[in-house]
Amino acid sequence: xxxxxxxxxxxxxxxxxxxxxxxxxxxxxxxxxxxxxxxxxxxxxxxxxxxxxxxxxxxxxxxxxxxxxxxxxxxxxxxxxxxxxxxxxxxxxxxxxxxxxxxxxxxxxxxxxxxxxxxxxxxxxxxxxxxxxxxxxxxxxxxxxxxxxxxxxxxxxxxxxxxxxxxxxxxxxxxxxxxxxxxxxxxxxxxxxxxxxxxxxxxxxxxxxxxxxxxx
Amino acid sequence: xxxxxxxxxxxxxxxxxxxxxxxxxxxxxxxxxxxxxxxxxxxxxxxxxxxxxxxxxxxxxxxxxxxxxxxxxxxxxxxxxxxxxxxxxxxxxxxxxxxxxxxxxxxxxxxxxxxxxxxxxxxxxxxxxxxxxxxxxxxxxxxxxxxxxxxxxxxxxxxxxxxxxxxxxxxxxxxxxxxxxxxxxxxxxxxxxxxxxxxxxxxxxxxxxxxxxxxxxxxxxxxxxxxxxxxxxxxxxxxxxxxxxxxxxxxxxxxxxxxxxxxxxxxxxxxxxxxxxxxxxxxxxxxxxxxxxxxxxxxxxxxxxxxxxxxxxxxxxxxxxxxxxxxxxxxxxxxxxxxxxxxxxxxxxxxxxxxxxxxxxxxxxxxxxxxxxxxxxxxxxxxxxxxxxxxxxxxxxxxxxxxxxxxxxxxxxxxx
Numbered sequence: 001x002x003x004x005x006x007x008x009x010x011x012x013x014x015x016x017x018x019x020x021x022x023x024x025x026x027x028x029x030x031x032x033x034x035x036x037x038x039x040x041x042x043x044x045x046x047x048x049x050x051x052x053x054x055x056x057x058x059x060x061x062x063x064x065x066x067x068x069x070x071x072x073x074x075x076x077x078x079x080x081x082x083x084x085x086x087x088x089x090x091x092x093x094x095x096x097x098x099x100x101x102x103x104x105x106x107x108x109x110x111x112x113x114x115x116x117x118x119x120x121x122x123x124x125x126x127x128x129x130x131x132x133x134x135x136x137x138x139x140x141x142x143x144x145x146x147x148x149x150x151x152x153x154x155x156x157x158x159x160x161x162x163x164x165x166x167x168x169x170x171x172x173x174x175x176x177x178x179x180x181x182x183x184x185x186x187x188x189x190x191x192x193x194x195x196x197x198x199x200x201x202x203x204x205x206x207x208x209x210x211x212x213x214x215x216x
Numbered sequence: 217x218x219x220x221x222x223x224x225x226x227x228x229x230x231x232x233x234x235x236x237x238x239x240x241x242x243x244x245x246x247x248x249x250x251x252x253x254x255x256x257x258x259x260x261x262x263x264x265x266x267x268x269x270x271x272x273x274x275x276x277x278x279x280x281x282x283x284x285x286x287x288x289x290x291x292x293x294x295x296x297x298x299x300x301x302x303x304x305x306x307x308x309x310x311x312x313x314x315x316x317x318x319x320x321x322x323x324x325x326x327x328x329x330x331x332x333x334x335x336x337x338x339x340x341x342x343x344x345x346x347x348x349x350x351x352x353x354x355x356x357x358x359x360x361x362x363x364x365x366x367x368x369x370x371x372x373x374x375x376x377x378x379x380x381x382x383x384x385x386x387x388x389x390x391x392x393x394x395x396x397x398x399x400x401x402x403x404x405x406x407x408x409x410x411x412x413x414x415x416x417x418x419x420x421x422x423x424x425x426x427x428x429x430x431x432x433x434x435x436x437x438x439x440x441x442x443x444x445x446x447x448x449x450x451x452x453x454x455x456x457x458x459x460x461x462x463x464x465x466x467x468x469x470x471x472x473x474x475x476x477x478x479x480x481x482x483x484x485x486x487x488x489x490x491x492x493x494x495x496x497x498x499x500x501x502x503x504x505x506x507x508x509x510x511x512x513x514x515x516x517x518x519x520x521x522x523x524x525x526x527x528x529x530x531x532x533x534x535x536x537x538x539x540x541x542x543x544x545x546x547x548x549x550x551x552x553x554x555x556x557x558x559x560x561x562x563x564x565x566x567x568x569x570x571x572x573x574x575x576x577x578x579x580x581x582x583x584x585x586x587x588x589x590x591x592x593x594x595x596x597x598x599x600x601x602x603x604x605x606x607x608x609x610x611x612x613x614x615x616x617x618x619x620x621x622x623x624x625x626x627x628x629x630x631x632x
Contacts, residue, residue, distance in 0.1 A: 024300055024563040052451055055568065058579050058592035066583045103566050103577065103594070107451065107465070110472055114566065135454025138256075138602035161257035161631060170265060177269055205271055209585045210559045 003027055006113075009048045014039055028114045036117050037127035043104065043115070044132050051104040051113060054129070057139035059147040060099045063173040068209040096120040098147055102129075119149060128153040146171035177201055221245060229258050233336045233617040236627030240604070240616075247612050252605040256598070259631040267591040271557035272298055272372065275591065280366040282593060283629035286325040288317045289571040290629075291370040294591075296475060297567035297578040298372040301560050302532060308477070309523040310374035315476045316514035317360075317369070318569075319507040320411075323418075324353050325572035325624075326504050330425065333497070333621035337438045342428055349421060352414050359383050359407050372558075373533040374526035379518065381406045408515050415512050422504055429497070439493040443607040443619040446491060453606070454599040457574030458503065459623065462488040462496035469570040481513050493622040500624075532558045557586040573597060573624050597623070597630040 003022055010018070018039065019030040031039050043051045096118035104113045119126055128151035129136045140151045141160040148169040151157055159166060168175055178199040186193040227240040234240070237258040243251035263282065267275045279290040292314060299306065306314075331346030354364045359380050361367040369376050383403040386396055402413040429435045445455065450463040460467055468485045470478040486502030488495030526533050534553050535546035562584040568577035574596030581590040600623045608619050 024565045026565060028564070054454060055456075055575060056566070056577055056579065056592070056594035058590075058594075060581050060590045065589060068585060101564070101579070103579065107467055112566065112568075114564070133454070134452050135599055135602065138598065161260045163257070163260075170262060175265075177265060203269075205556065205586070207585045207587050208556060208559075209583070 006049070009046065011042065014042070023114075026112065026114060028116065030116045030118070033117055033119065033126065037129070040102075040115070040127075040129050040132055043113075048109075050106045050108045053105040053107055054102060054133035054135055054139075055105050055112075056103040057136060057143060058101055058103075059143045059149060059171065060101065061147060061171065061173045062097055062099060066209065068207050098124070098149060100126055100143060100149055124148055125150045125152050127151070130154055145169070148172070222250060227613075227616065229255075233620060235332065235620065235625060238601075238625075238627055238630075242613070242616075244613070247614075249608050249611055249613065249616060252608055252616075254601060254604055256601065257631050259627045261632065263632045264591055264593070267588060269587065271586055272560060272588060273553075273557060275588070276371065277366065277368045280368060281628060282595065282632060283571065283573065283576070283597070283626045284365060285328050285626050286321045286572045287365060287367055288314075288321045288369060289569060290576060290593075291368070292318060292476075293567055293569045293571070293576050293578045295370045295372055296569065297565050297580045298560060300565045300567055301563055301580065301582055302372065303561075304373060304527060304529070304532065306374040306527060307524045309378075309518070309521060310525045311476045312514050312517050312521075313375050313379065313525060314370060315478060315481070316411075316511055316518070317357075318476070319510045319514070320353050320356060322507045322572045323504055323511075324350055326500050326507075327353075329500065329572075329621075329624050330497075333618075333624075334429065334435075336617050336621045337435070339428065339432075339435065342425060345421070345425065349414075349418070352410075355383070356407060356411055356414075359410075371526070371533065373529065374524070376526070378525045379407045383407060383410050408519060411511065412515050415508055415515065418508050419505060422501060422508075426501060430501075436494060438615075438618055439497060439622075441490075442493045442611065442615050443622060444490065444492045445603075445607065449606075450491065453603045455574070455603070456596055456599070457570065457572070458496050458499045459574060459596075459600055461486065462499045463491035464489050469568060469575060473568075475567075475569055477514075478510075481510050483507075483510050493618050496622050559584060559586055560588070568594065571596060573626070573629070574600065593629075593632055595629045595632060597625040597627070598632075601625050601630055 003020065006027060007020055014035060017032040017035050021028055043049055098119045099116050100119065102115040104115065117126060126149055128140055130140065131153065137155070138160060140154050141157060143149045144151065144157050145159045145162055146169055162170065168180060176197070178201050179197050181194050182197045182199070183192055183194050222243050222245055225242045225244055227242055228234045229237045229239040239255040239258060241253040241255065242249055263278050267278060276291055276294065279294045280287040282290050327346040327350050331343040334342040357367055358364050361369045361376070383406070385403045386399040391399065402410055445453070445463050447463045447465050450460050450465060455463070464487055466485055466487050469475070471485055483506045486499045486506065488499045530546070530549035530553070535549045539546035540550055560582045562582055564579070564581045566577055566579045568575050575594065576596060577594035579590070579592040579594070580588050583589045604619065604623065608616050611619070
């Protein structure tokens with residue numbers, strides 16, 4: 001299914017609250033949080049779309065988006081122009097730190113669609129879609145676990161993949177790779193104790209952003 | 217005496233039928249399951265977080281360790297996502313090799329599944345037969361890549377190296393001359409000769425498994441009518457792969473959204489009708505036969521068409537070892553490739569393939585740097601296990617083992 005066809009199918013009442021575009025030849029829709037649930041309902045029930053299969057829900061934390069560890073701007077003015085100044089435009093346009101992206105598939109029309117909804121720390125609530133696609137249940141629990149997104153209307157929103165008694169949301173970009181706590185057996189106390197992690201993080205390769213026009 | 221309606225019982229975390237470390241808290245009424253609370257995550261290693269801090273090429277090895285029964289298919293999905301972002305197409309021979317190894321991986325997975333599933337239910341002998349065949353397929357892995365399980369063979373831009381012209385042979389006096397000859401009878405030629413010998417033998421071997429199980433009275437009693445899912449419910453629960461096809465939905469990404477060279481090959485999609493454990497067993501066995509056909513077609517093509525297996529673009533693929541001895545450029549490229557990696561343009565991409573267990577998808581968000589900004593794996597096991605409560609309700613504890621078996625879960629994949 002083409003982008004234009006989908007644009008035609010989607011109701012006018014949503015048109016000012018959504019943004020449809022192609023990203024790497026994949027159909028992407030950004031939707032505002034206020035109409036998110038209604039829009040999902042529309043996607044599922046519209047007979048021309050029939051997005052009856054939700055394949056995945058994933059979260060993205062855009063905190064470090066477009067930031068490199070190793071600034072190579074100075075070399076640009078002096079030498080050849082392979083270094084590139086990081087632009088944060090992509091992040092600024094979104095304004096919100098977190099994104100929840102849903103990947104749909106329509107069995108009948110055989111096309112995929114990505115739906116993104118943005119949330120910020122001030123209000124981490126998103127409507128749950130478990131009532132529309134029951135498979136969302138564990139995906140949403142995982143997102144709550146990893147990012148702290150709160151799904152309103154979820155039947156059982158508890159942690160799923162991290163340890164019992166875990167604190168924090170590990171896939172946020174400000175959560176250290178080495179973790180915040182480490183657990184060891186204390187011989188004097190004769191029990192397992194939890195302490196602040198002593199591991200120092202070593203970055204072997206810095207994250208580098210270069211402008212590369214060869215591919216697209 | 218107190219009348220106790222419900223009591224709770226732990227299934228796992230260490231249970232041989234749980235296929236790994238998984239804890240299920242069962243709510244029981246007598247021996248009937250009223251509710252299951254599945255505790256996932258005991259094998260959680262935070263691979264997604266690790267991937268964010270690695271170069272694109274370094275992550276290929278982590279993909280093997282997700283679903284450690286279908287290694288190369290995981291790599292395939294990851295590599296496809298990067299190739300989509302880079303907008304490159306690997307050479308055709310690489311695509312055929314990938315297709316062939318995807319199907320070999322499917323056989324590996326289904327053989328392990330069949331053996332372990334039968335063992336769980338009580339058919340002991342099949343496990344040994346399945347592992348006998350797995351050994352041959354692992355030898356193919358080993359001859360090509362050097363590894364038996366975690367191979368890191370697929371790379372962005374192709375596969376790491378071409379198929380070998382010789383197979384390693386059994387050696388040693390302890391075997392005796394006669395036994396050595398038996399062991400090495402199909403190892404004189406190239407890898408392709410070895411696989412074509414296997415492909416010729418395999419249909420008969422599947423027949424052998426089927427004589428043990430398909431019409432077996434005990435097998436049928438244990439699987440027919442257990443864990444029934446209707447087609448609508450299977451879609452709603454997010455089932456993919458044999459779990460979906462067992463319910464009668466004809467959906468296979470290899471046919472419907474072809475990747476690699478599946479659109480050039482002939483094969484069928486086996487579909488069940490009742491959506492119970494027995495149908496899913498039949499679907500998987502039929503899939504093994506189809507995989508065998510696909511491998512046969514790939515071998516025929518690979519015999520006739522030699523060629524490059526990796527793009528010759530030194531910015532995204534490593535240079536040849538031979539060139540590095542003489543060429544300064546190649547040495548620089550090698551250094552940059554393995555120290556800094558390559559830059560992947562901005563964008564978000566979701567690449568899904570038909571893994572033996574179902575749809576395995578990789579969602580990569582790239583911010584134009586040499587490390588993926590976010591990698592998310594859509595693991596079929598995770599989705600399938602989430603439905604265990606619904607599947608097992610009202611069944612006996614013994615049937616729970618059948619249902620866990622039929623879900624074909626691997627905990628490394630599920631917990632990531």
